[in-house]
Amino acid sequence: MTAPHRTTAILALAAALWLAPLLAARQTVALKDLMPKGMVVGVALNQRQSDGVDTAAVDLVTKQFTQISPENLLKFQPIHPADDRYAFEAQDRYVQFGVDRKMQVIGHTLVWHSQTPAWVFQGKDGGAVDRDTLLARMRDHILTVVGRYKGRIHGWDVVNEAIDEDGSLRKTPWLNAIGEDYIAKAFAIAREADPGAELYYNDFNLEKPAKRAGVIRLVKSLQSQGIRIDGIGNQAHWRLETPSIAEIEATLLDLRSTGLEVMYTELDINLLPQAARGADPSAANPYVTGLPDDMQQALARRYADIFGVFLKHRDAVSRVTFWGLSDADSWLNRGRTNHPLLWDRQRQPKPAFDAVVKVLQGAR
Numbered sequence: 209m210t211a212p213h214r215t216t217a218i219l220a221l222a223a224a225l226w227l228a229p230l231l232a233a234r235q236t237v238a239l240k241d242l243m244p245k246g247m248v249v250g251v252a253l254n255q256r257q258s259d260g261v262d263t264a265a266v267d268l269v270t271k272q273f274t275q276i277s278p279e280n281l282l283k284f285q286p287i288h289p290a291d292d293r294y295a296f297e298a299q300d301r302y303v304q305f306g307v308d309r310k311m312q313v314i315g316h317t318l319v320w321h322s323q324t325p326a327w328v329f330q331g332k333d334g335g336a337v338d339r340d341t342l343l344a345r346m347r348d349h350i351l352t353v354v355g356r357y358k359g360r361i362h363g364w365d366v367v368n369e370a371i372d373e374d375g376s377l378r379k380t381p382w383l384n385a386i387g388e389d390y391i392a393k394a395f396a397i398a399r400e401a402d403p404g405a406e407l408y409y410n411d412f413n414l415e416k417p418a419k420r421a422g423v424i425r426l427v428k429s430l431q432s433q434g435i436r437i438d439g440i441g442n443q444a445h446w447r448l449e450t451p452s453i454a455e456i457e458a459t460l461l462d463l464r465s466t467g468l469e470v471m472y473t474e475l476d477i478n479l480l481p482q483a484a485r486g487a488d489p490s491a492a493n494p495y496v497t498g499l500p501d502d503m504q505q506a507l508a509r510r511y512a513d514i515f516g517v518f519l520k521h522r523d524a525v526s527r528v529t530f531w532g533l534s535d536a537d538s539w540l541n542r543g544r545t546n547h548p549l550l551w552d553r554q555r556q557p558k559p560a561f562d563a564v565v566k567v568l569q570g571a572r
């Protein structure tokens with residue numbers, strides 16, 4: 209081997225020896241060990257993960273998190289597909305996944321206008337369902353599902369996305385058939401089913417002042433009726449630059465003013481440009497072959513800034529949940545290639561993971 213080659217080989221070996229402990233240390237750092245007291249960090253699981261089929265994901269989730277949410281399993285459609293039929297097999301495995309690991313298990317979600325089977329809103333005569341029938345169906349669903357996991361599910365997203373962008377009640381089949389009191393009824397039935405479970409309202413775009421004001425009006429209305437509500441879930445489906453850190457902080461402070469827990473329940477950062485409506489999804493898909501380093505660093509800075517706000521107001525924030533484990537698992541792919549989370553498609557930590565770790569370590 210010539211001298212220059214020998215030098216190169218020695219330098220490469222030195223670099224590898226120097227990097228190895230750093231890489232090893234990186235793998236051993238767990239978010240759950242760095243979170244401030246009173247703030248859990250969690251992740252939404254898909255069925256392959258809660259069934260234990262995706263073993264690499266199971267290992268990573270077990271190491272990194274102390275809380276889990278069900279991406280889809282506990283929604284109306286999967287668990288109650290027909291009026292006379294419930295499906296609990298995979299749902300039981302999800303709950304058991306968390307119980308076995310002594311994790312905080314969250315239920316998502318009891319009353320939502322999406323992923324609710326058509327039969328729920330159909331009247332017996334095939335027309336639109338009436339108030340009493342839909343209330344009875346809501347009651348049966350909540351008592352059955354919440355009752356089944358009583359004492360094992362820590363908290364429920366009782367109602368999801370009931371407020372429109374202007375702050376008014378979203379015109380959902382629930383509102384149309386039952387009326388405005390469907391939300392209070394849902395919370396009251398959930399409390400009846402499991403008095404020990406925390407009860408949450410969950411929504412997105414809360415950084416928009418009009419929508420946030422509508423959510424706060426709703427929460428205060430429930431509180432004034434003596435209805436139990438413990439927390440507000442801010443889904444936090446954000447982008448690289450929007451909402452601004454100032455808007456995130458202002459929203460956090462507004463939500464905290466209700467006196468309820470503030471939770472970030474579905475955190476991810478969408479890196480893809482808006483696809484024009486009706487356009488081919490493969491358009492506006494710039495990162496198919498991977499995320500360039502400048503974007504990795506921008507994502508890292510974004511997550512660091514976001515966690516900086518959560519830590520600044522750690523007394524108000526009880527939970528941060530990522531909506532998916534790795535980029536491969538994200539709902540944000542949807543026919544394109546997105547990179548919204550802390551682990552890449554090979555389940556390797558991205559610079560964004562290191563950035564979050566650094567912020568958490570700096571706050572200890």
Ligand code: G3I
Nearest residue numbers: 279280283316317322323368412443445474531538539540
């Ligand atoms: O289970 C069926 C499967 O049987 C069928 O073969 C397949 C193809 O049609 O669809 C499967 O259902 C899909 C389901 O995810 C489970 O994978 C639905 O089509 C698909 O629409 C559904 O998407 C979910 C979406 O909610 C539905 O609105 C996403 O995974 C989930 O991440 C997303 O999560 C929501 C939160 O619950 C509420 N906040 C917004 C967030 C993002 O939309």
